Amino acid sequence: MSSPSRELRAAGAGSPAAQPAAEPVVEVQGVEHAYGHGRSAVVAVGPVDLTIEPGEFVVLVGASGCGKSTLLRLVAGFETPTSGAVRVGGRTPVPGRDAGLVFQQPRLFPWRTVGGNIELALRYKGLPRDQRVARRDELLTRVGLPDIADRRVWEISGGQQQRVAIARALAVDSPLLLLDEPFAALDALTRERLQEDVRRVSAEPGRTSVFVTHSVDEAVFLGSRVVVLSKRPGRVALDLEVDLPRAGVDPDDLRLLPEFAAARTEIAHAVRSAAA
């Protein structure tokens, strides 16, 4: 028989800290995923269990072909798991509804202006026409491009295009942002600048991010949590919280912290072992 005090504690009665626990943003439960059928099936992922809480920035790293993009695509709702369940905000994810997406290539519509690309996403989301221009400008300002709404996509650099893609992903107005190697095609300097942008955007209250990369340095710089996947079929080989300051720190100073180096060493070691 349980004691009354235990029952009270369980009910949270009398405790000032007794807030209802926030629902996880992402739940991946016993997920396996195979492409194709029968003897030609390629098992890409699993089994994987992963729960992502509000406000986390989870980075998936691992060797090429280990299933990182597949896991992200499952969370986005582009793929349905062969077995197990994926839930985003407590329900089966639908692409374009439950998360903003950023891919390796910006995938902007070249026949539209920069602003037109973002307005399209706002229209898809159902924002009334008279509110779209103000929202578009606000989103472009958030990614450091306040004055280019009228430019054509081909008139801006690759780094700027990727920033526009991030603004478009934010237009979905979902708390969840999914980014699949968004900086892989960019030069080192642009990549660093965009890492800082993403770090800033993801630090906004209520934002949760899942980011795929090959770069251990990028993983430590961005992630509040780094998940290393084993070689295919990808399973969780390491799940590490990265406890580094998230705001008000110069990026160069951050990279010089001993904790940064320690996390990088641990993750790099796990990536190498997991790929063996």
Ligand SMILES: Nc1ncnc2c1ncn2[C@@H]1O[C@H](COP(=O)(O)OP(=O)(O)OP(=O)(O)O)[C@@H](O)[C@H]1O
């Ligand atoms: N549409 C598909 N049809 C068949 N096999 C696929 C498909 N997409 C991915 N695969 C296979 O599933 C495995 C995992 O691929 P995935 O792209 O998820 O890995 P990854 O870790 O993201 O790789 P990379 O880092 O090289 O982008 C690979 O063996 C890949 O060839």
